[in-house]
Amino acid sequence: MNIHNIRNFCIIAHIDHGKSTLADRFIQKAKIISDREFRDQILDTMDIERERGITIKSQAITIPYQGENGEQYFLNLIDTPGHVDFSYEVSRALYACEGALLLIDASQGVEAQTLSNLYMAMEHDLAIIPVINKIDLPSADVEMVKKQIDHELGLDADSAILVSAKTGAGVEKLYEAIVEKIPPPTGSEDSPLKALIFDSRYDTYRGVIVYIRVFDGVIHPEQQILFFSNKAAYKVEETGIFRIKLQKKESLGPGEVGYFIANVKTVSDTRIGDTITGRENPSLKPLPGFRNVKPVVFSSIYPVDTNDYEELTMAMEKLKLNDASLIYEKDSSAALGFGFRCGFLGLLHLEIIQERIEREFDLSIVFTAPSVQYKVYTTDNKLLLIDNPQEYPDPVRIEKTEEPYISASIITPDTYLGGIITLCLEKRGVQKNLTYLDEKRVEIVFEMPLSEVVFDFYDRLKSISRGYASFDYHLIEYRETDLVRVDILLNGKPVDALSLLVFRDNAYKRARHVCKKLKEEIPRHQFKIPIQGAIGNQIIARETISALRKDVTAKCYGGDITRKRKLLEKQKAGKKRLKVIGNVRLPQSAFLSVLKTDSE
Numbered sequence: 001m002n003i004h005n006i007r008n009f010c011i012i013a014h015i016d017h018g019k020s021t022l023a024d025r026f027i028q029k030a031k032i033i034s035d036r037e038f039r040d041q042i043l044d045t046m047d048i049e050r051e052r053g054i055t056i057k058s059q060a061i062t063i064p065y066q067g068e069n070g071e072q073y074f075l076n077l078i079d080t081p082g083h084v085d086f087s088y089e090v091s092r093a094l095y096a097c098e099g100a101l102l103l104i105d106a107s108q109g110v111e112a113q114t115l116s117n118l119y120m121a122m123e124h125d126l127a128i129i130p131v132i133n134k135i136d137l138p139s140a141d142v143e144m145v146k147k148q149i150d151h152e153l154g155l156d157a158d159s160a161i162l163v164s165a166k167t168g169a170g171v172e173k174l175y176e177a178i179v180e181k182i183p184p185p186t187g188s189e190d191s192p193l194k195a196l197i198f199d200s201r202y203d204t205y206r207g208v209i210v211y212i213r214v215f216d217g218v219i220h221p222e223q224q225i226l227f228f229s230n231k232a233a234y235k236v237e238e239t240g241i242f243r244i245k246l247q248k249k250e251s252l253g254p255g256e257v258g259y260f261i262a263n264v265k266t267v268s269d270t271r272i273g274d275t276i277t278g279r280e281n282p283s284l285k286p287l288p289g290f291r292n293v294k295p296v297v298f299s300s301i302y303p304v305d306t307n308d309y310e311e312l313t314m315a316m317e318k319l320k321l322n323d324a325s326l327i328y329e330k331d332s333s334a335a336l337g338f339g340f341r342c343g344f345l346g347l348l349h350l351e352i353i354q355e356r357i358e359r360e361f362d363l364s365i366v367f368t369a370p371s372v373q374y375k376v377y378t379t380d381n382k383l384l385l386i387d388n389p390q391e392y393p394d395p396v397r398i399e400k401t402e403e404p405y406i407s408a409s410i411i412t413p414d415t416y417l418g419g420i421i422t423l424c425l426e427k428r429g430v431q432k433n434l435t436y437l438d439e440k441r442v443e444i445v446f447e448m449p450l451s452e453v454v455f456d457f458y459d460r461l462k463s464i465s466r467g468y469a470s471f472d473y474h475l476i477e478y479r480e481t482d483l484v485r486v487d488i489l490l491n492g493k494p495v496d497a498l499s500l501l502v503f504r505d506n507a508y509k510r511a512r513h514v515c516k517k518l519k520e521e522i523p524r525h526q527f528k529i530p531i532q533g534a535i536g537n538q539i540i541a542r543e544t545i546s547a548l549r550k551d552v553t554a555k556c557y558g559g560d561i562t563r564k565r566k567l568l569e570k571q572k573a574g575k576k577r578l579k580v581i582g583n584v585r586l587p588q589s590a591f592l593s594v595l596k597t598d599s600e
Contacts, residue, residue, distance in 0.1 A: 004184045005071060006255045008213065010078040010093050012121060013103035014111040014470060018133040022103065022165035023079050026063055027244070029171055060199075060211055060257055062241045067179050075178055076213075076257035078198065091120055092198045092273045095289055096213035096257065099127035099182030101174070102153075106132050106140035106162075110148045110437070111411055111470035118153055127182045130160040131174065136167050144438075152437050185215075187254025193217030193225070193278040195252075196287050200270040208264035209246070212276060213257045215287065220251035224279035225262065228286040229271050233279055234262035295343025296404070296475065297350055297370050297454055298387035300331050300497070301357075302339030304364035309338045315361040316340055319353065326353060331388075333497045336366060341388060344370075347454060368497050372451045375402040375478050389499035392485045395536065402478040403503075404450045407432070410461070411443045412469035419464040420444065427452035428503070447476065449503070486511050486540075488518070489532040507533075511541035519543040 011019045063075040080093045094100065100121045104110060121128055130149050132142055146157040161177055163170035199211040212219070219225065223236045240248045241258040252258045264270055275286035303312045320326055327343035344350040350370060357363055376384040376392070377399040386392055408429070412420055414436070421431070421444065429448035436442055453473065461469055486507050488498040498518075502510050511533025518531050526548055533541035556564055 003187065003253070003255045005073045006076065006185055007073060007099070007178050007182045008076045008078070008097045008185055008255065008257060009099040009101060009178055009182050010080050010097045011101045011103055012080060012090070012094070012117040013133075014105070014108075014114045014117075017103050017105040017108070017111075017114075018165045019079065019103055022101075022131075022133065022163070022171075023061075023077060025165050025168050025171045026075075026077060026175075027061065029168070029175070060242045062243060062257065065175050065179070068176060073179055075175075078213075078257065089199070089272055090117065091124075091289065092196065094121055094124045094126060095273075095287070096196055096198045097124075097126060098185055099129065099178070101129050101131050101178075102155075103131050103133050104145055104149065106134045106142055106145055107137050109141075109145050109441070110152050115152070115411075115443075116409065116472045116474075128155060129174075129177050129181055130155050130157070132160050132162050133165050135162050136164040136169065148438065185255030187214070187216045189218055189253055191216035192281045192283040193219055193223075193276065194283045194287060195219060195276040197270055197272060197274045197276065199272060203261075206261050208266070208270050209259050209261055210264065210270050210276075211242075211257075211259055212252070214252050214254055216254055216283070217278065218251050218253050219260060219276070225260075225276050226279045226282055227269065227271075228275040228277065229290065230269065232264075232269055234264060236260050236262045295325070295327050295345060295373075296450065297344045297346055297372060298341065299344070299350060299370045300333070300339055300341050300368040300388070301328075301354075302333065302336040302366050302368075302497070304366060306337040308363055311361065311363055312339070312357070312365065315357050315363060318361075319356060323353075325349070334495075336497050343387070347458065369500060370454050371501055372404055372454060374404075374481075374483060374501065376483075377401070386501070389485050389501045390496055392501060395484075401481055401483040403481040403483065405447055405476050405479050406450050406453065406473040407476050408446045408448060408453070408471065408473040409443060410446070410469055410471050411437065411441060412465050413440055414442050415440075416465040416469060417442055417444070420461065420469060423457070423460055423464060424448060427457055449479075449481070450475065451501075451503070484535050486514075487534050488514055489530075489534055490518075490522075491529050492532075507535060508540050515541045515543040519545055524548045 011022060013019050060076065060078045063077060065073045065075055067073055076097075078093045078096055080090045102114070102118055102121070104114060118128065130153070132145050132149075134140055135142060142162060146160060149155050149160055150157040161170060161174050163174055165171075193214075194216040195212040195214045197210055197212055200208050201211075203209055219236060219239055221236050221238055224233060225236055226233050238248060238261045239250070239252050239258060240246050240260075241252075241256070246259060249258065252260070271290070273290040275283070275290065277283040277286075301312070303309055316326075316328055320328070325345050326349075328340045330338070331341040332338050342350075342353070344353065347370065350367070354365065354367060357365055371387050371389070373385055373387040376386050378384065378393060378397050379399050380397075384391075384393065408424075410420060410424075424431070424444070424446045427448050429446035429452075431444065431446055433445035434442060458471065461471060482504040483501060484504045484507050486500045486502055487494045488500075488511075489495070498514065500510060500514070515531045515533055522529065522531070522545055524545055524547065528547045529545040531543045531545065532539050556567060
């Protein structure tokens with residue numbers, strides 16, 4: 001394949017601006033698949049991706065195109081996830097390309113992730129083609145979007161291509177723009193092999209299928225290869241390109257995007273961003289930018305029925321095969337039995353894992369309140385990384401604690417500005433910047449603790465702005481904080497699965513919230529149940545579930561009052577004994593209700 005006729009590009013955009021639909025039109029126009037086999041969002045393989053209209057896994061496809069000059073071109077499209085949780089995958093997909101289509105919704109304009117994705121593409125020095133999508137909508141305002149492209153993005157608005165990914169209008173023009181404006185890849189077949197892993201998936205019969213972009217050298221079957229990050233060596237069994245299904249090819253050369261199979265048994269061996277080289281003639285330096293993906297949100301997961309633990313173990317193992325970023329270890333709770341402590345890339349990642357376990361494996365599960373990872377410095381000069389309230393040490397041993405901070409960028413119509421600033425300040429945010437992007441839209445930048453965003457920030461942001469505000473963030477650093485562990489006591493006994501690590505000033509409010517929710521969910525018992533929130537030995541919140549009253553004097557009619565009093569005293573003594581030995585039945589709905597928030 002002539003390297004000058006290859007174009008590697010990706011589509012970047014804010015969520016729901018039409019990336020997957022545009023990819024569909026590219027595939028249809030190229031007639032890679034028959035109309036009978038075609039379905040919408042064809043590159044999105046999971047049911048959750050289709051229902052939510054989001055891309056979770058990176059996908060790739062090679063599109064043949066006959067140019068106006070009569071030459072045959074091969075356009076390698078790498079479809080990227082749109083959500084902030086998967087920004088590292090997006091950065092690796094961008095590194096595998098020479099150009100990017102920056103897709104902007106004609107009715108919504110430039111949003112938070114449009115900006116962050118553009119900056120990421122600029123960092124990788126990509127040729128950027130602005131594309132205005134959804135021009136067929138009645139609410140489309142092309143002139144407004146052109147003004148935003150010119151003013152906010154600093155790109156040439158006149159070069160923006162107008163398309164409707166739904167109807168296919170303008171797609172032919174876009175093909176030509178890709179050929180003309182995106183440079184062909186560079187690289188030499190004679191150099192040592194150097195290829196970038198930008199994704200992988202597990203096949204039950206063939207092991208891991210590794211998605212790569214070759215920069216230098218050639219990869220072919222029977223070749224011995226080496227992974228830079230873990231020095232693992234494998235023998236290549238098959239190479240090929242993506243045409244919806246995998247299409248075998250004798251070898252992959254410089255500039256090509258494709259896959260290889262080498263009997264790799266675990267997805268975690270193939271790390272996104274890692275470099276592959278030949279074992280016999282290795283490259284001395286890996287490609288830059290590789291890092292191990294680290295989870296930022298932690299939660300424990302338990303089966304509703306303790307007998308389902310084995311099934312949950314199998315489910316976690318199978319999910320891990322297809323999602324290398326999922327990290328988990330065994331965990332146990334006195335209230336919920338055996339389960340797993342999991343690390344996620346963000347809240348969307350957590351939701352996706354929860355839905356996949358419930359759907360694909362038909363299991364009922366409970367997640368504990370999500371938490372972030374804190375740094376705890378002890379008096380004997382040790383550094384502890386704590387994400388589980390159960391591991392929090394005795395306050396006497398703690399020198400200081402630190403929590404992760406994020407830089408959050410929010411783009412919103414100015415109508416909702418006051419409410420959003422109030423919300424950010426309430427969440428301990430510090431305003432760093434406020435810029436009017438045009439007459440009606442504002443970009444606000446806040447620095448705030450990640451733990452505040454994890455709890456209920458996103459839901460409240462959407463309700464305050466009626467869904468118009470867009471939100472994007474990245475981790476910046478750890479800062480000192482005043483952290484406490486809030487224990488929840490039922491009938492004087494702590495329930496480990498309900499413990500929380502919170503900022504001291506928020507402890508009272510969060511404890512009250514949990515106590516109120518539990519009071520609504522826990523059924524009444526024969527005895528009075530106190531629900532308490534405590535920091536150490538100090539009770540900071542309390543609710544009481546009154547006892548079920550059985551009328552023991554009903555059968556006692558007439559006669560002396562002492563007869564009734566005797567029966568009441570007997571009942572009182574029985575209830576006192578019950579309170580000491582009685583167990584409080586805690587329904588699973590109680591755990592779920594604690595995670596739901598009230599905007600109090």
